[in-house]
Amino acid sequence: MEILKRLYYKRLKKKNSMKDFAPSVKKSKRSFWGNVILGLFLLAMAVAFFFPVLYMVSQSLKPMNEMFIFPPKIMVQNPTFDNYRDFVNVLANTMVPVTRSLFNSLFVVVIGSIGHILLASLCAYPLAKYKFPGSKFFNQIIVYSLMFNASVTAIPNFLTIAGLGMLDTQWAIIVPGLASTLGLYLMKNFMEQIPDSLMEAAQIDGAGYARIHFTIVMPVVKPALVTAFIMVFQAFWTNTGANFIYTESQKGFAYVVGQLASGKVAGVGASFVGISSASSVLMFAVPLVVFLIMQNNVVSTMATSGMKE
Amino acid sequence: MAASKISFKRRAQLTLRDMKRAIPLYIMIAPFMLLFFVFVVYPVLKAMWFSFTDYNVLEKANFVGLRNYQKLFLEDKTFITAIKNTFIIAVIVGPGGYIMSYLLAWMINELPHKVGTVLTVIFYAPSMAGAAVYSVFAMIFSNDSNGYLNAFLRNLGVNEAIKWLSDSKYVMVVVVLASLWMSMGVGFLSFVAGIKGVDEAQYEAGAIDGIRNRWQELWYITLPNMKPQLLFGAVMTITGSLSVGAVGDALVGFPSPNYATHTIVNHLNDYGSIRMEMGYASAIAVILFLVMILCNGLIQKLLRKVGT
Numbered sequence: 001m002e003i004l005k006r007l008y009y010k011r012l013k014k015k016n017s018m019k020d021f022a023p024s025v026k027k028s029k030r031s032f033w034g035n036v037i038l039g040l041f042l043l044a045m046a047v048a049f050f051f052p053v054l055y056m057v058s059q060s061l062k063p064m065n066e067m068f069i070f071p072p073k074i075m076v077q078n079p080t081f082d083n084y085r086d087f088v089n090v091l092a093n094t095m096v097p098v099t100r101s102l103f104n105s106l107f108v109v110v111i112g113s114i115g116h117i118l119l120a121s122l123c124a125y126p127l128a129k130y131k132f133p134g135s136k137f138f139n140q141i142i143v144y145s146l147m148f149n150a151s152v153t154a155i156p157n158f159l160t161i162a163g164l165g166m167l168d169t170q171w172a173i174i175v176p177g178l179a180s181t182l183g184l185y186l187m188k189n190f191m192e193q194i195p196d197s198l199m200e201a202a203q204i205d206g207a208g209y210a211r212i213h214f215t216i217v218m219p220v221v222k223p224a225l226v227t228a229f230i231m232v233f234q235a236f237w238t239n240t241g242a243n244f245i246y247t248e249s250q251k252g253f254a255y256v257v258g259q260l261a262s263g264k265v266a267g268v269g270a271s272f273v274g275i276s277s278a279s280s281v282l283m284f285a286v287p288l289v290v291f292l293i294m295q296n297n298v299v300s301t302m303a304t305s306g307m308k309e
Numbered sequence: 310m311a312a313s314k315i316s317f318k319r320r321a322q323l324t325l326r327d328m329k330r331a332i333p334l335y336i337m338i339a340p341f342m343l344l345f346f347v348f349v350v351y352p353v354l355k356a357m358w359f360s361f362t363d364y365n366v367l368e369k370a371n372f373v374g375l376r377n378y379q380k381l382f383l384e385d386k387t388f389i390t391a392i393k394n395t396f397i398i399a400v401i402v403g404p405g406g407y408i409m410s411y412l413l414a415w416m417i418n419e420l421p422h423k424v425g426t427v428l429t430v431i432f433y434a435p436s437m438a439g440a441a442v443y444s445v446f447a448m449i450f451s452n453d454s455n456g457y458l459n460a461f462l463r464n465l466g467v468n469e470a471i472k473w474l475s476d477s478k479y480v481m482v483v484v485v486l487a488s489l490w491m492s493m494g495v496g497f498l499s500f501v502a503g504i505k506g507v508d509e510a511q512y513e514a515g516a517i518d519g520i521r522n523r524w525q526e527l528w529y530i531t532l533p534n535m536k537p538q539l540l541f542g543a544v545m546t547i548t549g550s551l552s553v554g555a556v557g558d559a560l561v562g563f564p565s566p567n568y569a570t571h572t573i574v575n576h577l578n579d580y581g582s583i584r585m586e587m588g589y590a591s592a593i594a595v596i597l598f599l600v601m602i603l604c605n606g607l608i609q610k611l612l613r614k615v616g617t
Contacts, residue, residue, distance in 0.1 A: 030419075030523060031522065034522070034523065035419075038416055038419060039420075041416070042413070042416050042417070042420070042428060045413060045432070046428055046431050046432070048490075049431050049432050049434065049435055049490070049493070050431045051445065052434070052435050052438060052441075052442040052445040052446075052490075053431075053434045053435070053438060055444075055445045055448075056438060056441050056442075056445070059444075070455070071455035072448055072455075119341040119344070120341055122337045122338070122340070122341065123337065123338040123340070123341035123342060125337065126331075126334040126337050126338050130331070130334055132327055132328070132330075132331035132334055132335075133324050133327050133328050133331065138338070138342065141350065142345075143544060143605065144598075144602060145345070145349050145350065145353065146544060146548055147544075147547070147548055147597075147598050147601035147602060147605070148353045148356070148598050149552065149574065149577055149597055149598070151577065151578060151581050151582065151590070151594075152356040152359070152577070152581055152587065152591045152594040153349075153352035153353055153355070153356050155366065155587065156351065156352035156355040156356065157348060157352045160347060160348065160351070160352070175344065175348070176344075176348040178341075178344050179341065179344035179345045179347070179348040179349055181345065181349065182495065184341065185541065185544070186495070186499055186541055189499075189537035189538060189540060189541045190499075190502070190503070190537060192537045193506065193534075193537055208333065209333045209334060209337060210333070210337070213337070223502030223503075223505055223506055224499070224502055226502070227495070227498045227499055227502050230498070231495055231498075234437060238439065277441075280438075280440075280441040284437060284438050284439075284441065287437055288430065288434070288437065291430055291433070291437070292426065295426050295429055295430065296422075296423075296426050
């Protein structure tokens with residue numbers, strides 16, 4: 001144990017000596033045993049939380065005869081990619097080419113996510129940092145809007161979308177999704193932390209609100225933008241739009257996969273169990289990859305260093 | 310108050326002046342606010358109006374006054390059960406999930422960046438995987454002696470298989486556990502991002518001022534610096550834990566045995582999507598809305614005390 005401890009401190013020293021060139025930042029002392037307990041606890045929690053995902057992946061690799069074993073086994077015995085092959089085969093034979101539904105989804109996800117971040121962040125900045133007639137009212141209803149159950153608002157929303165002539169187009173998914181207040185509220189809360197002096201300085205230099213927004217506010221709240229992006233990406237990606245889109249060629253990938261997963265595709269038979277597990281892994285993998293790429297970019301933004309009031 | 314002494318006309322003039330100054334700000338919020346009012350505020354107001362009618366989607370809505378609310382509290386015994394169940398779940402899953410999210414986010418921040426990212430993904434994964442997760446819970450809590458929990462208990466000497474998913478005595482435990490499992494959602498992500506945003510110089514200053522270990526650092530520096538994120542997390546927790554319903558549907562089925570896990574949202578979906586009594590469902594939504602606003606007010610008051 002002593003050796004481990006010595007190694008640990010040696011590594012720490014090395015790390016710190018490399019930091020000498022950067023402005024020195026000293027946190028309060030971390031005790032060795034504190035780190036060990038923390039690490040073990042996190043490891044145990046990680047195993048518990050990762051379990052469902054592990055099961056999902058293992059399930060998708062099971063050959064047909066293992067799918068129906070009783071009692072069920074968690075881990076696959078003879079992993080195979082058969083389910084993924086079946087999944088691709090079924091997709092290749094759909095009436096509307098799968099590239100079309102993939103394109104539809106891509107259109108919705110890209111326009112929707114970027115549009116939402118842009119519009120919502122533009123709205124969040126004035127609400128977070130300035131007091132003007134009506135700002136308090138807007139702030140209040142944004143919080144309250146998060147608390148109303150969406151299933152009873154579905155019918156008025158349907159009528160609005162129909163009235164705007166957006167039925168059976170991708171816009172029926174995109175436009176209402178742009179108005180999601182969750183991302184706005186998140187960004188607004190992060191923006192409240194930006195010190196006023198930072199913006200006053202820019203204003204003295206002659207920058208307008210829009211310029212401050214894009215050059216100062218957005219970079220400083222990057223962690224919040226990333227989190228909001230992940231949320232909205234996931235929402236658009238999994239939205240099947242089943243209530244609004246009826247023409248097959250207008251439907252998105254999430255809808256097609258949803259049909260497969262529920263076994264509603266003719267000529268697939270019992271193998272839909274395997275296809276469905278392969279498809280749920282794929283549906284999950286896309287936001288996961290986006291998440292990993294984005295989350296890796298969330299490093300402490302040092303922009304506000306020493307400016308906290 | 311000085312403000313009340315100013316005449317109405319003068320006040321209107323001042324407001325107008327402020328509004329003129331804020332024109333660029335209004336332009337910035339306009340696009341989102343327009344969409345927000347059309348797709349969020351208007352449907353909510355409409356649903357509130359439905360709650361005073363007998364709207365059933367097919368026929369024209371007739372105004373019935375407070376009859377829906379009267380029926381809910383005086384005649385609908387299932388609704389009272391639903392309120393009770395919702396509160397049991399919310400009281401455990403709400404604070405439990407909130408504290409767990411915060412502590413895990415904080416611990417992640419103690420680790421190297423890459424490891425932290427991977428752990429963030431792992432904890433968020435059950436919320437991201439959606440419905441696919443339920444089959445795992447179903448397997449663990451399976452009723453027969455081959456369910457993982459039952460097999461584990463048998464090894465400990467409990468010989469009778471417990472019907473976790475159909476005995477009304479136990480279903481609540483299962484729903485609470487599964488909800489906790491999935492409670493590391495958006496609030497957790499905002500905590501992770503928020504902790505990273507705390508100014509490093511403050512820790513440095515804190516170390517000089519005599520903060521000795523990370524626990525003191527957590528209480529005196531990290532927490533007070535994260536009030537906006539704590540608030541966001543609280544709103545997410547309130548809305549999430551009071552609208553638990555899908556977990557019960559997926560694991561225990563609808564309706565749950567003896568209504569043992571019947572929640573307000575289950576009740577709402579029963580009337581809204583199955584019986585198509587939209588007026589009655591809207592009344593339930595309005596009540597849930599009011600409960601959430603009340604909880605939010607209470608928790609905001611509590612959070613203001615953090616670090617003081």
